Amino acid sequence: MQRTLILLKPSSIERGLVGEILSRLEKKGLLIVGMKMIRLSDELIEEHYSHLVSKPFFPILKEAMQKTPVIAMCVKGKEAVRLVREMVGPTNGRNATPGTIRGDYSISALKNLIHASDSLATAQIEIDRFFKPEELFDYKTVMSTALYAPD
Ligand code: GDP
Ligand code: MG
Helix, strand or coil: CEEEEEEECHHHHHCCCHHHHHHHHHHHCCEEEEEEEECCCHHHHHHHCHHHCCCCCHHHHHHHHCCCCEEEEEEEECCHHHHHHHHHCCCCCCCCCECEHHHHHCCCCCCCCEEECCCHHHHHHHHHHHCCHHHCCCCCCCHHHHHCCCC
């Protein structure tokens, strides 16, 4: 089982898409093991998007990420890191295939609704960045036996 970090960005919160996105993740069979609403500080954004601080669009990215609180989530499932990235789609909503979250609801690179960790190593770093150990839960639902069979 893998865990990955998701942020529902201000662009999804402003448009009332939180339920829709959560519902897709739940229906896929991903288990929500952590979830909270937070305001991102300048420092946290600079750390989270450290690969982008020198880009010309960084100031507008930072402003966009602080327009509303964000919802941070940790979800768990087999191959969750790759699966969630595929469900999210590529960065620019205009390039994202219909059927993906960005492909269905976003027409922008900046206002692309959702962040998801891009590798197993990044996921561990990002989970630790946003969650304390006691904010993450391990539990079973009746679904776990219905979702998975031995591969
Ligand atoms: P992601 O992993 O698909 O979210 O993409 P990146 O890690 O490359 O970029 C992080 C975030 O920065 C994206 O989700 C966008 O919100 C924003 N971003 C990336 N590229 C651009 C760009 O060319 N223009 C603007 N305005 N924002 C961008
Ligand atoms: Mg990224």
